[in-house]
Amino acid sequence: SAPKIIALAGSLRKDSFNQKLINEAARFALQTGAEVEVIKLTDLDLPIFSEDIEAQGTPADAQLLKDKLRTADGILLASPEYNGSITAALKNAIDWASRTEQGAVPAFRNKVVALFATSPGGLGGLRGLNHVRDILSGIGSLVLADQLAVPSAFTVFDENGQISDPATAEKVTVLTQQLVSVASKLS
Numbered sequence: 001s002a003p004k005i006i007a008l009a010g011s012l013r014k015d016s017f018n019q020k021l022i023n024e025a026a027r028f029a030l031q032t033g034a035e036v037e038v039i040k041l042t043d044l045d046l047p048i049f050s051e052d053i054e055a056q057g058t059p060a061d062a063q064l065l066k067d068k069l070r071t072a073d074g075i076l077l078a079s080p081e082y083n084g085s086i087t088a089a090l091k092n093a094i095d096w097a098s099r100t101e102q103g104a105v106p107a108f109r110n111k112v113v114a115l116f117a118t119s120p121g122g123l124g125g126l127r128g129l130n131h132v133r134d135i136l137s138g139i140g141s142l143v144l145a146d147q148l149a150v151p152s153a154f155t156v157f158d159e160n161g162q163i164s165d166p167a168t169a170e171k172v173t174v175l176t177q178q179l180v181s182v183a184s185k186l187s
């Protein structure tokens with residue numbers, strides 16, 4: 001059956017470059033025949049994680065995110081770099097989704113993940129990818145060795161949010177196809 005892929009970006013910014021990047025990856029994944037759902041963090045109401053809030057009941061959107069991840073085979077993840085690491089918004093989403101009910105399967109376990117980043121800087125957010133790789137590997141995800149950090153984000157997208165540079169589009173396509181290919185073996 002077609003692999004189920006979730007596309008997620010770790011930014012809450014309206015014009016997020018990382019959201020544009022992962023929207024493009026999602027579009028390329030759809031073209032391979034995968035089932036793709038883009039989940040926008042801005043659509044989720046996730047308080048900053050606290051075990052006290054959790055004790056009152058897991059917020060509906062945290063549960064929703066967790067349930068969607070559980071049914072997925074693969075994740076296309078664009079992680080913006082803040083101060084050499086991942087955004088608080090992404091870490092918060094991961095922390096909520098990582099919480100396991102009695103007897104339930106951990107949401108990130110055995111999900112194949114392709115890591116993307118883009119930033120206005122020259123390294124494209126590369127340093128942050130080491131951190132998100134470490135976090136996700138620690139909770140059981142199978143993070144692909146290949147990853148993509150796209151520098152000079154201001155020059156990458158056209159006014160429709162599509163990647164205007166063919167070489168960059170090709171790199172996004174290749175990594176996306178790799179993710180879909182591995183995810184289809186898990187589905």
Ligand code: FNR
Nearest residue numbers: 011013016017018080081082083084119120121125
């Ligand atoms: C940044 N930015 C940034 N860029 C980078 O390449 N390396 C870094 O360490 C940082 N650090 C950083 C810290 C904070 C607090 C902010 C707000 C920004 C710039 C960042 O890459 C830029 O704002 C991107 O546009 C963020 O990604 P989105 O929101 O466009 O997807």
